[in-house]
Amino acid sequence: MTSVHLQSFPAAHPPEIPAVPALGLPWALAEAQTFHLRGLGRLARVERAAAKQHAQQDASVYLAAESARLEAVRRRLSGEAQEWWQALVSNDEATVCEAVNTAFSDNPAAGCAVGMDGSVLSVVMRQQDLDSLPTQTAGLTPNGRPALKNLTKRDRLLWWLTTMGSNLVATLKEGFATAPGVTAIDLAVLTRLPNTQRLGFVAYGRWTRQAVESTPWLTAEDALRFLDIGQDVSCSVTATASGNLSNTIKPLDTTRVPGLQDLLDHAQDEPDAGEPSLADLDISLGANTPPDGATSVVNPYRIRSFAEWRQETSAAPPPMPTVPPVTPAALIPGQTVALPEEAWHGLDIAFRFAGADADLTLFLTGEDGRVAVDEDFVFYHQPSAADGAVRLLGKQPEGPHTVERATVHLSALPEQVRRVAIAINMDVDTGLTCGSLTHSALHMGCMTGTCWTFQPPADSNIQAMVVAELYRHIIDRRPAWKLRAVGQGWADGLDGLARAHGVDVE
Structure with missing residues (x-):
């Protein structure tokens, strides 16, 4: 929970379109023979010989047609990939938000890219509630026997703050890795406040790429450095004059940042509310698993069977014999x-x-x-x-x-x-x-x-x-x-x- 920020995220690079599958004449001949021999009995020697001759004539044409079609598909995909990459590095809002949200879809703290302003990306993160953390931790008795000990309010709050910092830094690192044209991220953190059980913002600020990437992230305690390396950072958890942490979490003033209050007013954090919610954020952002499990990925290099090719290229192809x-x-x-x-x-x-x-x-x-x-x-x-x-x-x-x-x-x-x-x-x-x-x-x-x-x-x-x-x-x-x-x-x-x-x- 407190070491997510120690992860490294691979930097985005231009999409690599795979080569088309290699096709050979033996494959094309086998496909053609399957078509022409279908429905012919083993004793129909004359018909079978004629069918094999037709297959020999068709195989090279079929092979050339499928090879050319697949190369055309690859050229189209390469063009689309180049356009997408250019849109990403140019900070096109829709492209950047979609890419970043897909990257965020498996994060332990749900994050959502909500917009772009020049080269600055705006992100909202839903942090785990303080009340969801255990009140006890593992420890040892004076005799060295395993036991549970109660956490003080300040220890529990420090745990929660470190967890929030860890998730915040990981979100920043992954956002910068995914969107190479983004120079800074405005990030605001939402959680459910312990006293009121209402959503509120508990941290926000701006963090630059240079600040995040130049900071060494070596230990769990480094997660708290998010308070020092950002610009105009505000956090609900503050230090007292004696250096101790405050023991309460209070909502931040949202009037300082335009749009925050409007976002909070329209936030829905309850699952099963009949509409998308922050509680369902990981699911709604995910591009890896379709919600209904019924959507399958289309293979752009799907090879047409000989029968499909004949049907698409012949004005009146012979009917397929029924088996x-x-x-x-x-x-x-x-x-x-x-x-x-x-x-x-x-x-x-x-x-x-x-x-x-x-x-x-x-x-x-x-x-x-x-x-x-x-x-x-x-x-x-x-x-x-x-x-x-x-x-x-x-x-x-x-x-x-x-x-x-x-x-x-x-x-x-x-x-x-x-x-x-x-x-x-x-x-x-x-x-x-x-x-x-x-x-x-x-x-x-x-x-x-x-x-x-x-x-x-x-x-x-x-x-x-x-x-x-x-x-x-x-x-x-x-x-x-x-x-x-x-x-x-x-x-x-x-x-x-x-x-x-x-x-x-x-």
């Missing part, structure tokens, strides 16, 4: 099945779950089960590998469940890739394990409708698991791909999972 639903074959741990040739051209993967959050992860490995390069590790920060042959397609809610999808074109994988591990991992920071997942199941299917499903074990001792594995095999002297249900994992989550597959974890 009758097939009951999935349920697998048990250790069971293997040989995949039909149709699955080589396109294997759709879907991991369905509820109860907690999990991420789908894939590893493209050699016979030894280890990746040749880190680029063969497919996860949320690197959703594509092997020139598009393996891709994560995103996560979205479907009714009471969440589904994350991926696609694998086995026929487009380089020869050195001998195995594809399909894994899941929990967020280690939450402390949750795979035992927290409910209704979890991995579904895999191909264009003929043939599909398989596997329910991984709900193991409360692990945080990451290889659910299934695809691997090359020889059947009747001919190359083949097989699927194995696994369901085995690692207690240390994604780090252990990645290391086991040869990925360097920093």
